[in-house]
Amino acid sequence: MDETTPKVLAFDVFGTVVDWHGSIAAEIADRFPDVDAAEFARAWRAGYQPAMASVAQSGEWVRLDDLHLQILRNVLSDFQLSVDEAEAAELNLVWHRLRPWPDSVEAIARLRTRFTVVPLSNGNISLLSDMAKNAGIGWDAVLSAEIVRRYKPDPATYRSVGEIFGVPDSEVMMVAAHHDDLDGAAAAGLRTAYIERPNEYGEDRPKDVSGRAEHPLHFADIAALARHLLAH
């Protein structure tokens, strides 16, 4: 397989394109000066995998905005913060306002000159479209787990990209800062590219961004991916 000729690039978003930790920590620090904002952000995100698993098990679709709100209520309670329903709903939209990593917007724009470039996120469509508008990210379309009502790593989610664009799965490249996302994509027949985002969980909590043999395309950031793909 020639890794230089995918037709469609499908991007994971949280952590890969946008800095969820820094964005949420900044907003929490503004609103609640007395809490450990970095820990609050990590606690909120920590509820994500269990929520996904629970939706997958139940077979009942719940969009990510609603899961985020459920998790938020628990985290607020754990941090002994009391906010009313309207404020919780407004705070929950911080996920629609996440800031991009410094290289993301420009590198995605460059990639769009050669490829069809879309998000493939568990975030719902309105979350992803608000985020794109706030951050100035241009996508060719907004794909989401919401379209197939199956969260990654369900193979149906990964395969929706090729189905929608009428290309074989082998011409779709999943781009993510998480090896498990890439594992799911590879199992569904997609190509993969890993993006290092060592500070995804905060500068005080650097994560292991070592390469793995099963995902040999490995880049420091999206700008480096763009240089690689556009050089051929």
Add this chain to the structure above:
Amino acid sequence: MDETTPKVLAFDVFGTVVDWHGSIAAEIADRFPDVDAAEFARAWRAGYQPAMASVAQSGEWVRLDDLHLQILRNVLSDFQLSVDEAEAAELNLVWHRLRPWPDSVEAIARLRTRFTVVPLSNGNISLLSDMAKNAGIGWDAVLSAEIVRRYKPDPATYRSVGEIFGVPDSEVMMVAAHHDDLDGAAAAGLRTAYIERPNEYGEDRPKDVSGRAEHPLHFADIAALARHLLAH
């Protein structure tokens, strides 16, 4: 209902945002100088409503690209043109390359400063995203009948907009150059705005763009809609 405060604008695309007739006639004239290109374009489009109706009746989803190809084969035969499979497939993509009306791109960009603006077309997602890229149209997301696998005027298609964006149907405005599309939207609880496109079927075949009482918001073009909505 205050017509000045929708949250989401959902645009019909073929005829409303892009000039399907002029775009297709130009490409047909280039490829087949001996046929009546304007008639060819109208014949291709004339197959659309029967194809929609047949999909609705069968309950079996077929995306618009595939319907367009089936219709194209019949039209080529009617015009006694013989083209191979590869050329037919390539010609079928003319729908991905339709040119916008002169006011569309800029007016949609202006509307996006205040509203969430999306297409709501029977065109499939890849058709709409290729079209947006070719034409330079910026959308906040690409909605399509393909997401709900129901063609307009099925109420589920119109209602998908409010569901996806988490707003009541009454805060969604359908914008179209076709009264029957607006009828379907209104029946599903959406607001409506009519756009005149008198030359949708060609300058030699001007269509009736008279107002109808049930759709009192009536504009010469999308630029006029933008002036109206942004003035309040």
